Amino acid sequence: MTKSVYFIGGGNMAEAIIAALHQKLQTVTIYVEEHQSTRQEILKSKYNVTLKSPEEIAPEVDLLVIAIRPQDDLTGTLESIQRRFSKATTIISIVAGYSISKIEQIIGSDYPIVRTIPNTMTTIDYGYSGIATNSHVDKETIAPFFSTFGKPLYVEEQYLDIITGFYPPNIVYHFYDALTDAGVIAGLPRAISEKIVIDNLVGAVEMIQSRDATPQELININNSPGGVGANLLYELNQKGFAAAIQSAVLRAVSRTKELGGNQDE
Numbered sequence: 001m002t003k004s005v006y007f008i009g010g011g012n013m014a015e016a017i018i019a020a021l022h023q024k025l026q027t028v029t030i031y032v033e034e035h036q037s038t039r040q041e042i043l044k045s046k047y048n049v050t051l052k053s054p055e056e057i058a059p060e061v062d063l064l065v066i067a068i069r070p071q072d073d074l075t076g077t078l079e080s081i082q083r084r085f086s087k088a089t090t091i092i093s094i095v096a097g098y099s100i101s102k103i104e105q106i107i108g109s110d111y112p113i114v115r116t117i118p119n120t121m122t123t124i125d126y127g128y129s130g131i132a133t134n135s136h137v138d139k140e141t142i143a144p145f146f147s148t149f150g151k152p153l154y155v156e157e158q159y160l161d162i163i164t165g166f167y168p169p170n171i172v173y174h175f176y177d178a179l180t181d182a183g184v185i186a187g188l189p190r191a192i193s194e195k196i197v198i199d200n201l202v203g204a205v206e207m208i209q210s211r212d213a214t215p216q217e218l219i220n221i222n223n224s225p226g227g228v229g230a231n232l233l234y235e236l237n238q239k240g241f242a243a244a245i246q247s248a249v250l251r252a253v254s255r256t257k258e259l260g261g262n263q264d265e
């Protein structure tokens, strides 16, 4: 049973997880170490967290979540964790691109270490958390924590950087904006365009999930010879629609590796 979770870094992603813990695991004590006083006040007033500083003696905690950015002082933070927290604490890093072996190089290989990439959609019970662990982790110990936000997806660690770059829903948000703007450029009032785009997105997902047909077959149903759909497809191909999406994902994955310093791995 998880009784206590300690966060180092109390930014956007930490807050998404804290909000879920606060709502669904109400018996858990949440500690937060955070630089920014405005963030400290928000987390204390909204979720009743206990604020801590690295100068204080650390409490015995079940889980410790490293929720700072890849460009922050990770080495210093890990050295401080090693001084202050016992090896009974499971370390959970949400830092993009930073591998378990790099963490072990600094704090040693005796701690249970989990590396995970949560998704901001966890606040609405969507979003897989990609999870990889070292051999000391007891999956039953971390199950209640991961069951509070999103859906756990255990993968080999090599896939985490890809999931980090590939998974955030940003491309879908960009697509929503671009398609809504297209309706407006063509002459529709924005409210009507937005209504149609949302219905299209939700309906298209439903069609893909519920029908025994591939997206390509669904496209073919809509594309009569020389018709509107076929012309739209021709223009998308001309403008490199698929290649733009694919190279954006490859760029995002490569940036994840750069930030974590994993380019050579």
Ligand SMILES: NC(=O)c1ccc[n+]([C@@H]2O[C@H](COP(=O)([O-])OP(=O)(O)OC[C@H]3O[C@@H](n4cnc5c(N)ncnc54)[C@H](OP(=O)(O)O)[C@@H]3O)[C@@H](O)[C@H]2O)c1
Pocket: 008, 009, 010, 011, 012, 013, 014, 033, 034, 035, 036, 039, 067, 068, 069, 070, 072, 073, 077, 094, 095, 096, 117, 118, 119, 120
């Ligand atoms: N946002 C997402 O969708 C998402 C998804 C998956 C994973 N992640 C990962 O989650 C991590 C956090 O991302 P975020 O978006 O939550 O970042 P963020 O909103 O910028 O929050 C980071 C916070 O940590 C504070 N901080 C930095 N070093 C600290 C330290 N040693 N002790 C205490 N506080 C410290 C920062 O304060 P200062 O600015 O004063 O340094 C900042 O307020 C990143 O590693 C990111 O890769 C994010």
